[in-house]
Amino acid sequence: MRVLLGCVNSTVSLIGYDVAAKVPFWYCPANVLRVCGITWHQGALWAATDALVQRLDPSGIQRIRMPGPHHNYAHSVKPVGEDSLAVADTGNSRILLLHGEKCVASLSPLEGWEQELPEDAIHLNDFISWRDGLLASAFNYQPFRQWKRSSFNWKAEGWGCLYHIRRHEGKTLARIVASGLNCPHSLSAWQGDVYCCSSAEGALFRFSPDEYGRLQETMRWHITDSHFLRGCLRLEDGWLLGGSSRRREEGQGMTLYYLTDTGQVDTLPVGGPGEIYDIIPWDAVLMPGICQTLLQAPELEAEGIFPPRCELPVEYGTEA
Numbered sequence: 001m002r003v004l005l006g007c008v009n010s011t012v013s014l015i016g017y018d019v020a021a022k023v024p025f026w027y028c029p030a031n032v033l034r035v036c037g038i039t040w041h042q043g044a045l046w047a048a049t050d051a052l053v054q055r056l057d058p059s060g061i062q063r064i065r066m067p068g069p070h071h072n073y074a075h076s077v078k079p080v081g082e083d084s085l086a087v088a089d090t091g092n093s094r095i096l097l098l099h100g101e102k103c104v105a106s107l108s109p110l111e112g113w114e115q116e117l118p119e120d121a122i123h124l125n126d127f128i129s130w131r132d133g134l135l136a137s138a139f140n141y142q143p144f145r146q147w148k149r150s151s152f153n154w155k156a157e158g159w160g161c162l163y164h165i166r167r168h169e170g171k172t173l174a175r176i177v178a179s180g181l182n183c184p185h186s187l188s189a190w191q192g193d194v195y196c197c198s199s200a201e202g203a204l205f206r207f208s209p210d211e212y213g214r215l216q217e218t219m220r221w222h223i224t225d226s227h228f229l230r231g232c233l234r235l236e237d238g239w240l241l242g243g244s245s246r247r248r249e250e251g252q253g254m255t256l257y258y259l260t261d262t263g264q265v266d267t268l269p270v271g272g273p274g275e276i277y278d279i280i281p282w283d284a285v286l287m288p289g290i291c292q293t294l295l296q297a298p299e300l301e302a303e304g305i306f307p308p309r310c311e312l313p314v315e316y317g318t319e320a
Helices: 287-296
Strands: 002-008 012-018 023-029 038-041 044-049 052-057 060-065 074-079 085-089 094-099 102-107 126-130 133-138 160-168 171-181 184-190 193-198 203-209 215-222 228-235 238-244 255-260 265-269 275-281
Touching: 002 044, 002 228, 023 287, 038 074, 038 275, 044 074, 044 085, 052 074, 052 287, 074 126, 085 126, 102 160, 126 184, 133 184, 160 184, 160 193, 171 193, 171 203, 171 215, 184 228, 193 228, 203 228
Parallel strands: 228 275
Antiparallel strands: 002 012, 002 275, 012 023, 038 044, 044 052, 052 060, 074 085, 085 094, 094 102, 126 133, 133 160, 160 171, 184 193, 193 203, 203 215, 228 238, 238 255, 238 275, 255 265
């Protein structure tokens, strides 16, 4: 099993990783491509970052710029249906729906506020299609930017929540259906349940919906005390979770955690300091061409020291 890691605030932005061998085999430096969330959609790799949604395939890189008014700080990007894509526009506290190169709809749990909405009000970062709308994760239910600059311990007091968002008669409706999380990320739905990383406490939560559409916690796995837990992919017999270096702390490199259905946690080392945001399956058909595209792409203006570009090993061509 091979996977593709999307990394943010790191010297590398993409990492190809062999789960069975527990080793990385390819990477893309962050001065060639910047990413946060990544996904596969209609024969291409899509990556969100800053104010851009980027489409990568063997023919090149197409960039779609997102509208304001605030800086976007784009996080997760995922398909919603066969033809549309959505992106978490974190800076504007909304989810944008894209069809082709156009934004066709916007859903925000804060729609209708009478006062001007501040930038990155609730840190809405991820979403999945759920029931008659979307399920979204956010760090809070009210503006918290000023708290980040105070002594308030907002990362560890359970202010994070999950919103059920849907459209009704041209308006966005939202309600909190789960709470008590510490910096929630990486939503997944599997066998009728919802899974979510409570990143700051290093835990994976399982929620089950009740008859009123609320999510009740039914299981919690404590995975790590040493990493920020973010990135979640369902494998055949468990969950693959991303361990990011905690900011402003030394000595902890990027790590993957493999939580089996029996409850065992296996540690898979990835590399030096960095932050994993997303984990998706490796596409053995598309990735060789995308790797060639990235070898030919111009370097971005970026501060720091970056590793040289990496060529894909021959044995990882179209191998299943």
